[in-house]
Amino acid sequence: MLGLWLLAGLVALALFLRLPGRVLLAMLGCLWLGIVLFLALLPEAAPARAIGGTAAQWLLAGGVAALILSYRALLGHLRARAPDPQPAAATDDGSMSGAELDRYARHIVLREVGGAGQMRLRGARVLIVGAGGLGAPLCLYLAAAGVGRMTLADDDTVSLSNLQRQVIFRSDQRGEVKSRAAAAAMAALNPHVEVTALERRITGADAGLIAGHDLVLDGTDSFASREAVNRACVAAGVPLLAGAIAQWEGQVTLYDPAHGGPCLACLFPEAPAPGLAPACAEAGVVGALPGVIGSLMALEAIKHLTGAGQGLRGRMLIFDGLYGETRTIHITRRADCPVCSTPLAALR
Ligand SMILES: [Zn+2]
Structure with missing residues (x-):
């Protein structure tokens, strides 16, 4: 499965060079597209066999990955648009809520x-x-x-x-x-x-x-x-x-x-x-x-x-x-x- 090794190598290289996530995704997408086209156009060539799998299998894997990434992006978008949490109602005994303790933590640790x-x-x-x-x-x-x-x-x-x-x-x-x-x-x-x-x-x-x-x-x-x-x-x-x-x-x-x-x-x-x-x-x-x-x-x-x-x-x-x-x-x-x-x- 040369194809999977290529993908893994690309991820390792991107992590080593600390490339931004978007750049890594673009590079993986290009590699994936190249593999799919290669397998679809030259399925019997020796390098194509070394890559492993068929064009249909790579397409399916790409589709699943795209679905997962889209779902994550949607979740992030919804989270960013969600209104700020309202201040927690004052606790019964008048003490600070968990959100206030968190917000003022740097004050609270000051002697x-x-x-x-x-x-x-x-x-x-x-x-x-x-x-x-x-x-x-x-x-x-x-x-x-x-x-x-x-x-x-x-x-x-x-x-x-x-x-x-x-x-x-x-x-x-x-x-x-x-x-x-x-x-x-x-x-x-x-x-x-x-x-x-x-x-x-x-x-x-x-x-x-x-x-x-x-x-x-x-x-x-x-x-x-x-x-x-x-x-x-x-x-x-x-x-x-x-x-x-x-x-x-x-x-x-x-x-x-x-x-x-x-x-x-x-x-x-x-x-x-x-x-x-x-x-x-x-x-x-x-x-x-x-x-x-x-x-x-x-x-x-x-x-x-x-x-x-x-x-x-x-x-x-x-x-x-x-x-x-x-x-x-x-x-x-x-x-x-x-x-x-x-x-x-x-x-x-
Ligand atoms: Zn005076």
Whole structure:
């Protein structure tokens, strides 16, 4: 049966050369076709006898092989089209389902997070302000990490100039409302988390909304908006993890005056002079910078919610992308801060 030896030799050669499956199949198909034609046209020739079998037998064997391969391809196609498994209903005792244990396995083996930390993430409620450059990695990493309930506020729509850095959106989503488009991406990434999209900005009067959350993450890029979010967070007594970027440099800190740290107004009591702190649209920003700072914010949020390590309360981490340097400075609360010095100041 020279024919079978030829086929086996071809398979061995393909495995040795690590050829892709498709190439091997094409080579086997060509060899098979050659054998069938040879046996059909020259059945009595000496090489044909050495091959073994008849053209009809080789045709039948080829047909059976084709049927098996088609069946496997169909199964693979159906599996790929099957909808993602829905999150398993919460177990009766509130513990994680098998799918969640599997999904968060790399967190659970971390000593500082573990099963208890993952449960804290699942029970956490965070408000993400701004679904822009910083919001993109924040939303994706916090959804992936399994932060149970997230509110995402943004009143903007996706534009072409956003796509250079806001990697949560796709080109065909131009014109869509950012909060809803980002919420859909988060839900697609992790069906175990709940995301509420708000198509509006957060103002200084939103202390009520903020009070329903454990942590606020601010990734907006105007002083007026950051000042308003800070004021509402101080009034609600909720810590604020804030990130800021411009050109090649970014910074992250945790404003938490309820636990002795400063608030934004302790550091910047007044709006910067016009032109001194231009927004990204005017000053420009390198595309990967919000990826770095937004990811640092997500990391600090996970630490804050699980209690791992040392957070950035009273410290500001500054990253200089142009020179590849980071430094941390200490920041302190001001006794005469116009916002956090008295509980009522924030409401003014
Ligand atoms: Zn303050």
